Amino acid sequence: MYRAGPRCSWPGFDSCSRPFTACLSRLFSPVSYLSLTRCRQHRWRCAEVTFTCSDGPLCQHWISSIREQLATITSRPKHLLVYINPYGGKRQGKRIYEQKVAPLFAQAGVSTHVIVTEYANHARDHLKTEAELEKFDGVVCVGGDGMFSEIIHGLIWRTQIDNGVDPNCPDETLSGCSLRIGIIPAGSTDCICFATVGTNDPVTSALHIIVGDSQPMDVCSVHHNNTFLRYSVSLLGYGFYGDVLTDSERKRWMGPARYDLSGLKMFLTHHYYEGTVSYLPARGIIGTPRDAARCRSGCVVCQHNGQLHSERAEKSDGEWRTIRGKFLAINAASMSCACPRSPKGLSPAAHLADGTTDLILVRKCSRFDFLRHLLRHTSKDDQFDLTFVEVHRVRRFRFMPRHCQSDSELELDLQENSKHQIFSQICRDHPACGCAPAYSSWNCDGEILTHTAIDVRVHCQLINLFARGIEEPCLSVDAHRIFHLETL
Ligand SMILES: CCCCCCCCCCCCC/C=C/[C@@H](O)[C@H](COP(=O)(O)O)NC(=O)CCCCCCCCCCCCCCC
Ligand SMILES: Nc1ncnc2c1ncn2[C@@H]1O[C@H](COP(=O)(O)OP(=O)(O)O)[C@@H](O)[C@H]1O
Ligand SMILES: [Ca+2]
Known part of the structure; x- marks a missing residue:
């Protein structure tokens, strides 16, 4: 009755299936279709399936049924606004889009308006003011985390202005963005793609866009003295990761390898920074940063905490806590920040959409101990x-570097450790002495922040991506090969 491609089987044979609406478009007359197959390491690929049938009317019946079924799927985008950063990563963004992504969009009947950016912040500013957003079902970003950051800045800002929300007020509840965002990885780290899809593969990301997946995501707003600075979805890092980023920007010509060289340099430099971190612990939620469980597709922790957040807002949260000290790194990971360099990420148990961020404080320690901590990002051991x-x-x-503290706080410090206070003052005034500098910078999703004293707030599920979170590996017999077709 039918003949499927060698890598496909009929729905119902798959014991581990979840609905996998995979049919992309009719390719050839009368009954050849593109379908999706899952491959190793969370990759998706297209497979062609040909149905042959000697009974003409039955064949026509199949065709019209398939068409009807496809027409009922409203979550699939039809018109997309695409921004390509031609200078991200290895400068392959344009080629990746043209060769790997555009043909799939065309086959799936998705129309696109493509803008190749001409300068930094081109995409952000276009989204903020010019783009006719009502014409599109989603925005696609071809580039790295920095390019994604441009896109969310444009979209979130525009949404707030359209809804009369003041983005400069840190206490405002932000309006959620209605357009979903797709990421075609073409940058250096691409951790937002990796942590939401499980792989950095342009074809897989294109297929998640085509089938209309949806993954909500938390966004942090960063303010300084009631002035908006930036949004962040992955890493906000002061100290080590800030210094690595600052140093690596001078080596952009090296491509992604710049991070390894700057990482090694900043590891050897071993700067620490003094300051005060205050935080509002998330109360009433399920999940902790030390859990063994991971945020995966359909995550119940995100669902539960997201619900809790919308019902009770922040009223149930406890008291602010304050920690003063000397830190090698202060990192806030709003998601795992998994990436090829560290497949489990900076905070392996962090959640994409639970309304929280994991604040990681690495105090001053020896180089050997810091290396132990760093190495654990690449092994099973708990960092x-x-x-x-x-x-x-x-x-x-909130973070306040020590030299920005009020006079009374500094006086308290002076009483605590008067000798050191005097020495560090001298050193600050004489940078040539080689002691630790007073300031680092914040690495905000790969962009350098100009302010060091910041106030950060998580906005639960503010944006949606064309993704579904990382899927658990399927345990069926050929799980390691190709998965099953569950087209209709
Ligand atoms: C000794 C090996 C230690 C490996 C430690 C790896 C930890 C990696 C955690 C990475 C978290 C990344 C979070 C994402 C940040 C991105 O938003 C952001 C921008 O991405 P984009 O360029 O695509 O726009 N990327 C970054 O800021 C890059 C951070 C990369 C940090 C690399 C650190 C390498 C450290 C190497 C230390 C070497 C010590 C060797 C001693 C013998
Ligand atoms: N046409 C352009 N020319 C120069 N810089 C650009 C352009 N378009 C975007 N950018 C900027 O390039 C930076 C890096 O982009 P990204 O795509 O994240 O690559 P990478 O992962 O290599 O850092 C971002 O700060 C972004 O704002
Ligand atoms: Ca989160």
């Missing part, structure tokens, strides 16, 4: 199980 590392799941936090 938080060290005396000089602490992690808190929070809804808000």
